[in-house]
Amino acid sequence: MPDDTAVALTLDCVGLYCPEPLFQTRESIDSIELGEVLEVFADDPAAEEDLKRFAKRAGHEVVELENDGDQLHILIRRLK
Numbered sequence: 001m002p003d004d005t006a007v008a009l010t011l012d013c014v015g016l017y018c019p020e021p022l023f024q025t026r027e028s029i030d031s032i033e034l035g036e037v038l039e040v041f042a043d044d045p046a047a048e049e050d051l052k053r054f055a056k057r058a059g060h061e062v063v064e065l066e067n068d069g070d071q072l073h074i075l076i077r078r079l080k
Contacts, residue, residue, distance in 0.1 A: 005063050005075055008036035014071065018046045025051055029060065029078050037063060042072045051076070 011028045013021035021042045029038050040051060048067055055062050055076050063075040 005037055007039040007075065008032045010039045011041070013040060013042040013044070013047065015043065017044045018050065020044075021047045022050045022054055025054060025076070026058075029058075029076060032078050034078055034080070036078055038076045038078065040072070040074045040076065042074075043070060044072075048072050048074070 009028055009032050011024055013024055016024070021040070021044055025038065025040055028040075032038055042051070048065070051072075051074055052062055052065070059080040061077040061079055063077050064073075065075075066073045
């Protein structure tokens with residue numbers, strides 16, 4: 001059975017601050033195929049809420065989200 005969370009593209013937004021992680025995530029998710037997963041790393045405190053809100057509004061799925069307080073790691077599946 002294939003791993004349905006296999007990452008198609010990794011985006012490193014560490015060191016970037018709002019709105020850059022959101023802009024880059026939006027641009028990157030458009031560059032992958034439907035059903036593929038985008039992995040994003042960010043350390044902007046606003047990134048977690050921004051990226052969750054973007055995924056919901058754009059109709060994508062947050063597959064996994066981890067935030068250790070210093071860095072956010074989020075997997076977003078492109079659905080549209």
